[in-house]
Amino acid sequence: xxxxxxxxxxxxxxxxxxxxxxxxxxxxxxxxxxxxxxxxxxxxxxxxxxxxxxxxxxxxxxxxxxxxxxxxxxxxxxxxxxxxxxxxxxxxxxxxxxxxxxxxxxxxxxxxxxxxxxxxxxxxxxxxxxxxxxxxxxxxxxxxxxxxxxxxxxxxxxxxxxxxxxxxxxxxxxxxxxxxxxxxxxxxxxxxxxxxxxxxxxxxxxxxxxxxxxxxxxx
Amino acid sequence: xxxxxxxxxxxxxxxxxxxxxxxxxxxxxxxxxxxxxxxxxxxxxxxxxxxxxxxxxxxxxxxxxxxxxxxxxxxxxxxxxxxxxxxxxxxxxxxxxxxxxxxxxxxxxxxxxxxxxxxxxxxxxxxxxxxxxxxxxxxxxxxxxxxxxxxxxxxxxxxxxxxxxxxxxxxxxxxxxxxxxxxxxxxxxxxxxxxxxxxxxxxxxxxxxxxxxxxxxxx
DNA sequence: TTATATAGTTAGATTAATCTAACAAAATAA
DNA sequence: TTATTTTGTTAGATTAATCTAACTATATAA
Numbered sequence: 001x002x003x004x005x006x007x008x009x010x011x012x013x014x015x016x017x018x019x020x021x022x023x024x025x026x027x028x029x030x031x032x033x034x035x036x037x038x039x040x041x042x043x044x045x046x047x048x049x050x051x052x053x054x055x056x057x058x059x060x061x062x063x064x065x066x067x068x069x070x071x072x073x074x075x076x077x078x079x080x081x082x083x084x085x086x087x088x089x090x091x092x093x094x095x096x097x098x099x100x101x102x103x104x105x106x107x108x109x110x111x112x113x114x115x116x117x118x119x120x121x122x123x124x125x126x127x128x129x130x131x132x133x134x135x136x137x138x139x140x141x142x143x144x145x146x147x148x149x150x151x152x153x154x155x156x157x158x159x160x161x162x163x164x165x166x167x168x169x170x171x172x173x174x175x176x177x178x179x180x181x182x183x184x185x186x187x188x189x190x191x192x193x194x195x196x197x198x199x200x201x202x203x204x205x206x207x208x209x210x211x212x213x214x215x216x217x218x219x
Numbered sequence: 220x221x222x223x224x225x226x227x228x229x230x231x232x233x234x235x236x237x238x239x240x241x242x243x244x245x246x247x248x249x250x251x252x253x254x255x256x257x258x259x260x261x262x263x264x265x266x267x268x269x270x271x272x273x274x275x276x277x278x279x280x281x282x283x284x285x286x287x288x289x290x291x292x293x294x295x296x297x298x299x300x301x302x303x304x305x306x307x308x309x310x311x312x313x314x315x316x317x318x319x320x321x322x323x324x325x326x327x328x329x330x331x332x333x334x335x336x337x338x339x340x341x342x343x344x345x346x347x348x349x350x351x352x353x354x355x356x357x358x359x360x361x362x363x364x365x366x367x368x369x370x371x372x373x374x375x376x377x378x379x380x381x382x383x384x385x386x387x388x389x390x391x392x393x394x395x396x397x398x399x400x401x402x403x404x405x406x407x408x409x410x411x412x413x414x415x416x417x418x419x420x421x422x423x424x425x426x427x428x429x430x431x432x433x434x435x436x437x438x
Numbered sequence: 439t440t441a442t443a444t445a446g447t448t449a450g451a452t453t454a455a456t457c458t459a460a461c462a463a464a465a466t467a468a
Numbered sequence: 469t470t471a472t473t474t475t476g477t478t479a480g481a482t483t484a485a486t487c488t489a490a491c492t493a494t495a496t497a498a
Contacts, residue, residue: 005485029446042486044447049484061446061493092336102330111321117311224455248476261456263477268454280463280476 004108007077009046010055010066012036014074017065026063075139081107082128082135083118089129090122096129096181129181131161131217149185149213150195157186158218165215174216177206185218223327226296228265229274229285230326231255233293236284245282291358298354300326301347302337308348309341315348315400348400350380350436368404368432369414376405377437384434393435396425404437 002010012035016027033043047064050056055070066074084106088094094102116137119125126142127133135141152158160183163174178201179185188198188205195210221229231254235246252262266283269275274289285293303325307313313321335356338344345361346352354360371377379402382393397420398404407417407424414429 003484030444038485039487040446041448041488045485088333088336092333092340094332094336098332102328102333105328105330106325109321109324111324113313113317114307114311114321117307117313121311222454249474257455258457259476260458260478264455 001110002073005046006050006053006055007073007108008036009043009050010070010074011077011081013056013064013066014071014078026065028063032064072139075135075141077107079135079137079139080109080115082132083115083122083125085128085130086122086125086134087118090125099129127161127219129161131219146217147219149187149197149199149216149218150210152185152187152218154187154190157184159184160216161219162217163215164217170215173212177208178202178204179216185216220329221292224265225269225272225274226292226327227255228262228269229289229293230296230300232275232283232285233290233297245284247282251283294354294358294360296326298356298358299328299334301351301353302334302341302344304347304349305341305344305353306337318348346380346438348380350438365436366438368406368416368418368435368437369429371404371406371437373406373409376403378403379435380438381436382434383436389434392431396427397421397423398435404435 009032012032013027015021016031016035017025019025029043029047030040032047033040036043047056047058050070051058054067055073056064056066058064081103084103085099088099088102089096119134119137125134131146133141133143146161147158148164149158149160160179160181162181163170177199183201186200188200190197195213196207197210197213198205198207200206228251231251232246234240235250235254236244238244248262248266249259251266252259255262266275266277269289270277273286274292275283275285277283300322303322304318307318307321308315338353338356344353350365352360352362365380366377367383368377379398379400381400382389396418402420405419407419409416414432415426416429416432417424417426419425
């Protein structure tokens with residue numbers, strides 16, 4: 001059984017060594033310490049312990065990576081985190097930005113029955129409120145083709161999960177069009193010439209550029 | 220902010236010093252250590268710390284009791300415990316006996332928003348699956364008149380929450396009548412002479428003695 | 439290719455929660 | 469009222485997770 005702290009280190013390592021997230025497959029001590037808000041000395045001690053437990057591969061002055069076992073454990077924590085986020089958002093009316101902090105605590109609750117029942121209760125969701133894939137009980141993560149609005153065919157309706165560009169000017173534009181997290185967007189038409197599209201959000205129609213549509217991730 | 224351990228000590232003290240539960244208003248070190256599965260030396264150390272924090276009244280070789288502040292904190296933990304038990308039982312299909320262990324972990328999650336939203340989601344329940352009152356956000360505990368089946372008027376329907384007598388022979392009888400936790404019981408008639416009553420459980424009628432009815436707590 | 443900067447490690451200390459073993463006080467019983 | 473039992477306390481150790489300060493290795497840049 002892993003301690004909360006050990007679980008947090010594994011989770012951080014998973015993100016740091018995941019090509020999709022960080023673009024690298026190995027992490028360093030300082031980098032790890034930075035993401036966990038501890039001093040490098042502290043992280044170093046934990047690395048020794050995790051190596052001892054065969055959860056990471058690591059040699060003195062070398063790079064760090066997760067062993068298959070370590071990766072499995074990390075994914076289980078991530079699974080729990082994302083299921084709890086979904087619960088908080090969908091059932092308890094938490095907002096998008098409030099879910100993370102509480103899920104950081106809930107992810108450490110030990111009970112496989114709990115997490116299976118929770119998943120069932122939520123009707124086996126594929127992604128959390130941020131649009132990140134929820135691994136299944138076996139730890140398999142569906143490669144979620146995070147589509148942009150540009151890729152949605154005419155006539156189809158989709159749901160906004162997150163934005164690529166987080167700049168204030170872009171976000172203000174997003175709000176102006178009537179969009180928010182989880183907004184349903186219907187693609188009414190698209191010009192072949194420049195990709196300009198007409199969309200409908202809660203009955204309100206707007207015309208948006210391809211550049212705009214490229215910056216919206218939808219599910 | 221209290222640690223998980225401190226919260227557990229306060230909760231144990233609340234139960235040990237609650238007249239209704241233990242019949243006493245003060246607790247001893249050994250007794251406390253026993254309920255928490257630690258050695259008396261360990262409990263003694265914690266008592267010093269809790270006294271320092273003004274959560275208990277306690278003098279060397281004396282009896283222990285909660286201060287008003289300590290009691291408030293204990294009640295908040297109990298509130299969380301019971302709301303989580305209710306959630307597990309009602310929403311996640313946990314059985315009566317499975318809820319406690321997981322709730323022991325969930326009760327330590329820190330987020331007042333979480334617990335308020337959870338309470339709302341559960342529709343402000345008055346009691347947990349064991350029939351114990353859930354304190355409100357202010358820490359007030361409604362004195363739940365834990366009625367026995369004997370006290371239910373003819374024609375009314377009630378819900379079984381727990382039993383007074385836990386003997387195998389009694390429980391077998393309970394099952395035979397078609398009763399389980401949360402069973403709805405309708406009181407069809409009652410004899411003034413000896414209190415014998417006719418009840419209906421899921422369409423099935425049975426005749427039971429007053430002694431039997433005295434042993435069933437209902438809500 | 440040597441000097442400097444960055445990254446990583448070690449040693450020694452601290453805090454929280456626990457333990458064992460030895461001791462002290464209080465309660466009970468002869 | 470003394471002896472015994474029960475209850476409670478202290479001292480000293482241990483483990484997990486953290487720190488600071490000092491040190492070492494590796495990488496980079498002049």
